[in-house]
Amino acid sequence: MRRDLIFILMSVEIMLNGAGVAFVAAGSRWGQPDGQIMFLFILAMAASEVAVGLALVLRLYHQHHNLDADAFSDMRG
Amino acid sequence: MLGLLWLIPAIPFASALALAVLRVPKKLVAWTATGATAVSAVVSLLVTISFLSAPPAANAYTQVLWTWFDVGGLRPEIAFYLDPISLIMTLVVAFVGFLIHLYSTEFMIDDEGYSRFFAYMNLFFASMLTLLLANNLLLLYLGWEGVGLCSYLLIGFWYRDPANGRAGRKAFIVTRIGDTALVIGLFLLFHDLGTLRIQELMQRATEHWPVGSSAAIAAALLLLGGAVGKSAQLPLQTWLPDAMAGPTPVSALLHAATMVTAGVYLIARMHVFYSLAPLAQSAVAVIGAATLLIAGFSALTQWDLKRVLAYSTMSQIGYMFLALGVGAWPAAIFHFMTHAFFKALLFLAAGIVINALHDEHNIFQMGGLRTRLPFAFWTFVIAGCSLAGLPLITAGAFSKDWIIWGALSAANGSPEFWIVALVGVLLTSLYTFRMIFVVFFGEAHSEVTNRPGYPMLIPCFVLAFLSIVGGYLKTPFGRFVETALPWTEGARVLPITELVSEGIAALVFLLGLYLAYIFFLRKRSYATALASNPASDALHRFWFSDWGMDWLYDRLFVQPLVWFARIDKGDFIDGFYTGVTRLNEFAWRVLRRTETGRLRWYAAGIAAGSIVFIAVVLFL
Amino acid sequence: MEAAFYIAGAVAIISTVLTITRLNAVHALLYLVVSLLAVAVAFYTMGAPLVAALEVIIYAGAIMVLIVLVVMMLNLGKRAIQSERQLMQGKIWVGPSVLSALLIVEVVYLIARARLSGMPLGSGSGVLAPKQVGIGLYGPYLIGVELASMLLLGALVGACHLGRPVSEKAEARYDRNSDGSRARSGGNLVRAGAGRSPDAP
Numbered sequence: 001m002r003r004d005l006i007f008i009l010m011s012v013e014i015m016l017n018g019a020g021v022a023f024v025a026a027g028s029r030w031g032q033p034d035g036q037i038m039f040l041f042i043l044a045m046a047a048s049e050v051a052v053g054l055a056l057v058l059r060l061y062h063q064h065h066n067l068d069a070d071a072f073s074d075m076r077g
Numbered sequence: 078m079l080g081l082l083w084l085i086p087a088i089p090f091a092s093a094l095a096l097a098v099l100r101v102p103k104k105l106v107a108w109t110a111t112g113a114t115a116v117s118a119v120v121s122l123l124v125t126i127s128f129l130s131a132p133p134a135a136n137a138y139t140q141v142l143w144t145w146f147d148v149g150g151l152r153p154e155i156a157f158y159l160d161p162i163s164l165i166m167t168l169v170v171a172f173v174g175f176l177i178h179l180y181s182t183e184f185m186i187d188d189e190g191y192s193r194f195f196a197y198m199n200l201f202f203a204s205m206l207t208l209l210l211a212n213n214l215l216l217l218y219l220g221w222e223g224v225g226l227c228s229y230l231l232i233g234f235w236y237r238d239p240a241n242g243r244a245g246r247k248a249f250i251v252t253r254i255g256d257t258a259l260v261i262g263l264f265l266l267f268h269d270l271g272t273l274r275i276q277e278l279m280q281r282a283t284e285h286w287p288v289g290s291s292a293a294i295a296a297a298l299l300l301l302g303g304a305v306g307k308s309a310q311l312p313l314q315t316w317l318p319d320a321m322a323g324p325t326p327v328s329a330l331l332h333a334a335t336m337v338t339a340g341v342y343l344i345a346r347m348h349v350f351y352s353l354a355p356l357a358q359s360a361v362a363v364i365g366a367a368t369l370l371i372a373g374f375s376a377l378t379q380w381d382l383k384r385v386l387a388y389s390t391m392s393q394i395g396y397m398f399l400a401l402g403v404g405a406w407p408a409a410i411f412h413f414m415t416h417a418f419f420k421a422l423l424f425l426a427a428g429i430v431i432n433a434l435h436d437e438h439n440i441f442q443m444g445g446l447r448t449r450l451p452f453a454f455w456t457f458v459i460a461g462c463s464l465a466g467l468p469l470i471t472a473g474a475f476s477k478d479w480i481i482w483g484a485l486s487a488a489n490g491s492p493e494f495w496i497v498a499l500v501g502v503l504l505t506s507l508y509t510f511r512m513i514f515v516v517f518f519g520e521a522h523s524e525v526t527n528r529p530g531y532p533m534l535i536p537c538f539v540l541a542f543l544s545i546v547g548g549y550l551k552t553p554f555g556r557f558v559e560t561a562l563p564w565t566e567g568a569r570v571l572p573i574t575e576l577v578s579e580g581i582a583a584l585v586f587l588l589g590l591y592l593a594y595i596f597f598l599r600k601r602s603y604a605t606a607l608a609s610n611p612a613s614d615a616l617h618r619f620w621f622s623d624w625g626m627d628w629l630y631d632r633l634f635v636q637p638l639v640w641f642a643r644i645d646k647g648d649f650i651d652g653f654y655t656g657v658t659r660l661n662e663f664a665w666r667v668l669r670r671t672e673t674g675r676l677r678w679y680a681a682g683i684a685a686g687s688i689v690f691i692a693v694v695l696f697l
Numbered sequence: 698m699e700a701a702f703y704i705a706g707a708v709a710i711i712s713t714v715l716t717i718t719r720l721n722a723v724h725a726l727l728y729l730v731v732s733l734l735a736v737a738v739a740f741y742t743m744g745a746p747l748v749a750a751l752e753v754i755i756y757a758g759a760i761m762v763l764i765v766l767v768v769m770m771l772n773l774g775k776r777a778i779q780s781e782r783q784l785m786q787g788k789i790w791v792g793p794s795v796l797s798a799l800l801i802v803e804v805v806y807l808i809a810r811a812r813l814s815g816m817p818l819g820s821g822s823g824v825l826a827p828k829q830v831g832i833g834l835y836g837p838y839l840i841g842v843e844l845a846s847m848l849l850l851g852a853l854v855g856a857c858h859l860g861r862p863v864s865e866k867a868e869a870r871y872d873r874n875s876d877g878s879r880a881r882s883g884g885n886l887v888r889a890g891a892g893r894s895p896d897a898p
Contacts, residue, residue: 003784004722004781006722006764006767006768006771007717007722007725009764010716010717010725010726010729010764011717013729013756013760013761013764014713014716014717014729014732017732017733017736017756020748020752021736021739021740024740024743024745024748025743027745028743028744028745033829033830033832033833034833034838035745036745036747036748036830036833037830037833037834037838037841039748039751040748040751040830040834040845041841041845043751043752043755043756044845044848044849045845045848046756046760047755047759047760047849047852048848048849048851048852048853049852050760050763050764051763051852051853051855051856052852052855052856052859054763054764054767054856055855055856055859055860056859057767057771058767058770058771058859058860059859059860059863061771062863067771067773
């Protein structure tokens with residue numbers, strides 16, 4: 001619904017964060033450290049994803065000079 | 078020497094094969110093709126000399142090459158049978174064929190597909206000779222089909238014009254109808270008599286079938302059906318005028334001298350059947366007489382030079398059928414021989430005229446060629462007089478008078494046939510001289526551009542010579558074919574003698590000449606007055622369209638078939654398969670909409686999908 | 698203790714909602730940072746101090762900073778805000794709201810159905826020290842650690858390569874099948890691609 005790529009990335013971060021909250025809560029609910037461990041993994045994954053994603057965003061902006069997600073519809077059928 | 082018989086069809090066949098398969102340079106093509114036919118002609122001459130000087134036993138010679146196949150009691154062989162009829166016909170076909178090949182080396186010189194033309198012509202030549210020399214009906218049928226195929230190929234030779242292809246198809250389909258009757262006849266014969274060898278067939282037929290039995294009548298009528306198709310007689314005659322779309326040498330060879338006479342040969346060969354089935358023989362005579370008249374009337378109205386000659390051929394073969402039908406067998410073969418000479422000459426001379434006027438076919442656009450193409454004029458006149466029957470000096474007169482006499486005097490003859498034959502003479506004379514006067518006299522309407530060279534002139538010269546002297550062979554001819562093809566004499570007492578009949582025929586000829594002279598040379602105003610009269614104009618148009626037969630066949634057969642095919646195109650079996658494709662396309666179009674390439678769309682899809690799955694897991 | 702949790706939760710939710718409704722990217726990012734910090738507080742109240750700290754350090758501190766950096770670098774300016782304002786009309790919220798509402802209903806239903814024997818939140822669990830987490834990481838979850846490190850390595854290499862400055866010639870090559878080049882060549886892609894010389898990669 002939001003077209004700007006930055007916003008899309010942000011929303012992805014929010015989602016990951018939310019999933020992480022759920023994990024940690026579950027972990028603390030039952031007193032296991034596993035929830036926090038999962039959250040650590042999620043964190044690592046989010047970091048790497050942000051890094052690559054931002055690099056891609058920069059590339060796309062360099063080529064098309066706009067960040068509209070709908071404009072990158074070259075793979076349509 | 079008789080052992081060389083097999084070379085007669087074999088050499089042109091080999092030449093056709095070579096021309097079809099190898100890339101022969103253009104100069105060599107003419108030599109190969111014409112050479113092959115020349116060799117055939119020479120061999121047939123040698124065979125003839127040998128046959129005449131030392132006749133074999135029973136005046137017939139059989140040469141067996143090998144057995145074709147041996148299945149269930151049917152054991153046809155590749156074997157050639159030589160008796161007076163086939164000898165004469167082979168000789169004539171070979172020589173006329175050679176001359177026409179010579180003519181076409183120059184006529185077709187400008188056309189692409191030169192070697193293709195000669196391959197087809199040689200193949201036709203070989204097939205026709207196979208047909209004539211065949212020992213059994215299956216080999217004859219092979220030659221029959223071969224000439225039909227070559228006719229189709231040659232009529233549509235200039236294939237780039239779709240009209241020529243249509244003409245070729247029409248010829249093939251119409252003759253096909255006749256061929257089907259012939260094949261059914263072959264089946265019947267084998268079923269009843271157990272063999273297809275011609276001589277054995279005739280022997281067993283006389284033994285097993287009483288005169289007038291239904292089997293004999295059926296066989297004879299079926300064979301007649303085949304002959305009618307191939308020889309362009311009623312009711313299968315509609316293809317011959319359109320076959321003039323082919324090159325002129327093709328018209329000369331196939332549709333004047335040889336292929337269209339295959340039917341005559343078939344009936345003459347199987348004459349025993351017709352003797353056993355008087356009903357069928359009468360049918361032959363009636364068909365011949367009717368075609369004679371119809372074609373004669375139609376020839377009077379045509380403006381295309383070659384179409385006049387086509388209708389003329391139809392009419393003359395009607396004469397031959399009439400002769401066969403009344404029992405004057407030798408007269409039919411003799412007329413075939415002279416007709417081959419003068420009709421081929423007419424076509425060749427017409428080819429010279431058409432070529433000289435740069436492909437002009439309309440006789441009313443020609444005129445005054447008497448002085449500018451003298452050679453063509455004289456040969457045309459000689460051939461035309463032979464066709465119409467100028468007495469005493471042209472061969473055609475001898476043969477036609479023989480037929481006319483036979484129409485009265487032979488076994489099945491009657492005064493009605495005699496009168497019809499005489500009316501035919503009048504018509505023939507009329508349309509022939511109409512042609513001559515309009516084309517060669519009067520004022521010129523077109524320019525002469527190409528003059529013929531020697532390859533075109535020599536055959537015309539030879540044929541003109543034969544058209545004159547051929548008639549003198551009548552008596553030795555009659556004696557020669559007597560053993561194989563007896564003249565069946567009628568039993569009535571006749572009021573007139575043969576000489577009187579000939580005299581009457583000559584008078585009728587002169588009457589036709591005079592009428593043509595008046596209408597087309599002297600006072601053209603009569604002709605134009607006749608044309609403007611509405612009744613005669615309607616009659617003119619009726620005769621022009623071949624008595625409306627094309628229209629009739631179109632309405633009766635072609636339109637219903639096309640209508641049915643069109644309806645059948647959307648039948649339910651097809652509908653099932655089209656339905657499958659249409660369903661596929663519909664699904665494709667729907668699914669294509671989902672492939673937008675837009676990120677948000679896909680994300681929304683994932684979200685919705687996950688909701689659905691969770692719901693399914695939760696609630697189901 | 699519990700009040701802190703609820704307040705932090707409320708702050709997180711409100712600031713997240715604000716994030717996704719802002720027009721300006723930077724505003725949205727700042728709200729996101731606030732949301733992350735609130736979530737860190739919530740973690741701490743749940744008894745997971747390690748992840749609370751890590752959330753602040755890595756998530757809010759590194760990732761968000763990175764995004765802010767990139768947004769600043771892009772320098773979108775007023776035009777972007779204008780276009781966002783145009784696009785974010787009222788109607789487009791309908792679909793996502795419906796989907797989200799359905800999801801919330803499902804999740805709540807799920808949790809309600811899986812109700813355990815009435816143990817309230819946060820009681821009887823105590824604080825999970827970093828030590829336990831560390832033992833867990835180096836014990837049963839060792840392979841996850843290794844995989845995460847490989848993932849980070851891959852991300853590093855990928856980001857490095859993608860961030861490399863691109864030459865004009867190569868860019869024209871990438872541009873071959875784009876809409877711009879399609880419009881320029883008049884729709885005939887065969888002829889469009891035929892005139893190019895094959896570039897060495």
